[in-house]
Amino acid sequence: MAIPLPSLARAEAPSICQSLVCRAFATASPAKKVDDPELAKMEEASSERAARLLDLGDDQEDRHDEKTALAWAVLRSAFGWRPRGQGIGKAIEAPAGNRAFDIADSVEAGLARESTTDFTTPLRKSGKLWRFRVLRSEDRLQSRLVTESGEFLLFSQISMEARRVSFFPYDPAKREERDLYDPTCPAFTMTFSEDRTQWTLVQERCQNCQMLPQHFSCAGRGKQQLAFIQHYRRQVGDGISNVMEVKIPGIYTDGQAMIWCPNLGRGDLAQSSGHGYETQRLITKMPVWNEEVESLVLDFKGRNIVSSAKNFQLALSQKPEHVLCQYGKLSNSNLALDFKFPISVVQAFGIALSTSFWI
Numbered sequence: 001m002a003i004p005l006p007s008l009a010r011a012e013a014p015s016i017c018q019s020l021v022c023r024a025f026a027t028a029s030p031a032k033k034v035d036d037p038e039l040a041k042m043e044e045a046s047s048e049r050a051a052r053l054l055d056l057g058d059d060q061e062d063r064h065d066e067k068t069a070l071a072w073a074v075l076r077s078a079f080g081w082r083p084r085g086q087g088i089g090k091a092i093e094a095p096a097g098n099r100a101f102d103i104a105d106s107v108e109a110g111l112a113r114e115s116t117t118d119f120t121t122p123l124r125k126s127g128k129l130w131r132f133r134v135l136r137s138e139d140r141l142q143s144r145l146v147t148e149s150g151e152f153l154l155f156s157q158i159s160m161e162a163r164r165v166s167f168f169p170y171d172p173a174k175r176e177e178r179d180l181y182d183p184t185c186p187a188f189t190m191t192f193s194e195d196r197t198q199w200t201l202v203q204e205r206c207q208n209c210q211m212l213p214q215h216f217s218c219a220g221r222g223k224q225q226l227a228f229i230q231h232y233r234r235q236v237g238d239g240i241s242n243v244m245e246v247k248i249p250g251i252y253t254d255g256q257a258m259i260w261c262p263n264l265g266r267g268d269l270a271q272s273s274g275h276g277y278e279t280q281r282l283i284t285k286m287p288v289w290n291e292e293v294e295s296l297v298l299d300f301k302g303r304n305i306v307s308s309a310k311n312f313q314l315a316l317s318q319k320p321e322h323v324l325c326q327y328g329k330l331s332n333s334n335l336a337l338d339f340k341f342p343i344s345v346v347q348a349f350g351i352a353l354s355t356s357f358w359i
Helices: 016-028 037-054 068-079 097-109 345-353
Strands: 130-136 142-147 152-159 164-168 188-192 198-203 224-236 239-249 279-284 288-290 295-297 312-316 323-329 334-339
Touching: 130 345, 142 345, 152 345, 164 345, 188 345, 198 345, 224 345, 239 295, 239 312, 239 345, 323 345, 334 345
Parallel strands: none
Antiparallel strands: 130 142, 130 334, 142 152, 152 164, 164 188, 188 198, 198 224, 224 239, 239 279, 279 312, 288 295, 312 323, 323 334
């Protein structure tokens, strides 16, 4: 019997990484009373960090169904291979010695977030949208995804020359995370076409290939794809609306997303039909023309949204009136991003950032 873990709660806490490591050892060890106050404190704090990621609020549901294999993935990531090099798509090598020790030290201190699984796993099913916010820099090239209460989750950087958005689980503005932040080593990347209408979000270390040598992995064959986004414009009444269509991997019956890896026989998400169990197609919920205000309008329930060309709502193509994701401007640097199952954290963040050039 595993050592029981404390219930999830909202509080200051270190990385989800610690939570998973604790669970791995708890599962592998016989049940016994935790006498070490430091260990007990670490378990409690790490569990609280997991709760903040999903922003459970008053629900406070345990995540005891997290698989033990996930914890060992954290250990492999901390001490095993990590993509290094001078740019995206370079060879996967062992981490530099100093960085490996930095990661190990940060795991102990509760700062390391080397596991990306929590960002790629769909949020648990709920009747409501989970609330997050996007904090945008003045030049609009950097963004931070935070919970509604302001807890940091992901940092993004847009490179206009490379036509790429890079995503990192560390915030370079935080002194305690600067040694872990490596601008050449993003966890996720999203490339966009020259006309900025097609966007492809990938995970740099494929969940299926992460332990394989470079020449056996999918790194040179498109990597693990998480979303394909297509933009276009449509006339609605007397106005013109920005519209998007998004394709994401399908969901298994256990709620886990399908791994879209070329080595598993998956083709390009852009070429998938968007129908059937293998992929899901999200479409824009169209705004309506309001004669009174002479503008296109959308109902962002519970949000005081400012008019912006970047505001949108998404729904499954099978249920076009059922909103699964919405993005709306609160101020020049603060935007609301609300979403729910079957969308993951990084998918929602990527979809939102794909509107960066909408006017």
